[in-house]
Amino acid sequence: MNKTELSQNITLKISNHPFYNDFPEELKKLFNKIFLKFTAELAKNRNFWFDYNGGDEDVFNQNECTYTGMLNNSIVKATSCAAILLEAAVYEDGKSIGRIDCLARIKLDTNYINLVIESKQWPNDGKVYSNLETKQLYEKMIKQATKYYSAERSYYRHESYVVAIIFEYLKDKVMLNKMIEDKSDDGITNFFKVYYEEGRTGMMVYGRIEKVI
16 A cells, blocks of 8 residues: 555546336436445545555455445535434444444435445455345345334435445456446346446446335
8 A cells, every 4th residue: 555645646437237126216326326426435545545556455446434435425415415424323222233334325316215224345356146145135134224213214214225335456457358348137236336446356246125114
């Protein structure tokens, strides 16, 4: 990591994957803005901190907390009004039961929504996972976020959604190019984007969103 601002100004790219599988229509505009702002957050950190000629660290291979923080910044910049808590403590019957990675209340055009976000980060391992395995991953993350929502449901006003989001590092160039071009629908995933630097590495950002009652 280079601790001084770099003179270079690298432009990062984002794939044009669509939304899938009944992604809530009222949220498409919001998430499009968030994903674009996330591109800018990645690029800013790439240009400020990472000099690939002087080290092996990669802006696309940081930890979950880093990307959740960038997501926080992206939500704030994509909206006119947002109140966000990171690592928000959750209590049930007076006992701590965990922490929400990112809890956001966001003003849309005429109303507010809540997002209870559970995030994960890992490197791509080159394996091909079945739709069942993907479904089980989402279900586990959604269940966790829903548990947190249910424990303190009385605090939530307006519509609420739980979000499972994964940040997956793509170091292998063949796999990176494959994911950029792949527009297939697995029947489960709601959003899928690939952020990348041409000729280098990248990161998949994908997941599922569900409305809670």
